[in-house]
Amino acid sequence: MKKLLTAIALSGLTTMAMAETQAVTVIVSDASNMTQGMAMVLANQMQAQGAQVDILLCDQAGALALKEAGGEALKPNDVTPAQLLNAAMQKGATASVCALYLPNTGYTQAQLKEGVSVAKPDAMASAMLEKQRKVFSF
DSSP, X not given: OHHHHHHHHHHHHHHHHHHHOOEEEEEEOOOOHHHHHHHXXXXXXXXXXXXXXXXXXXXXXXXXXXXXXXXXXXXXXXXXXXXXXXXXXXXTOEEEEOTTHHHHHOOOGGGBOTTEEEOOXXXXXXHXXXXXXXXXXX
């Protein structure tokens, strides 16, 4: 009986911890290297503080999702926004390009980094409407 109660208590704590995870959507469309960089720095910091981060890239920022993404390194850590995106993804962030990006730029899904998807507007809108989700746009 004691083992059963312990298991139930641990299950409840796990459920509470999962429920307390903050869901965050970071939308980046700005062409500015510094703005893209700050968005990625903040996404990584939110992750470090326990948030589940979903990154949506559109317009000029969609280039961060390309395999060939380069960019100018930013001080003080000499990293590019694309490298910061990679770091966030390696730690569990999801990344997608907006549904308009590929058809309007001439790029193909094959040119996207591994793990980057094409956002589905209905699913993205549904996620953005979640009561506990925070949405940030850069």
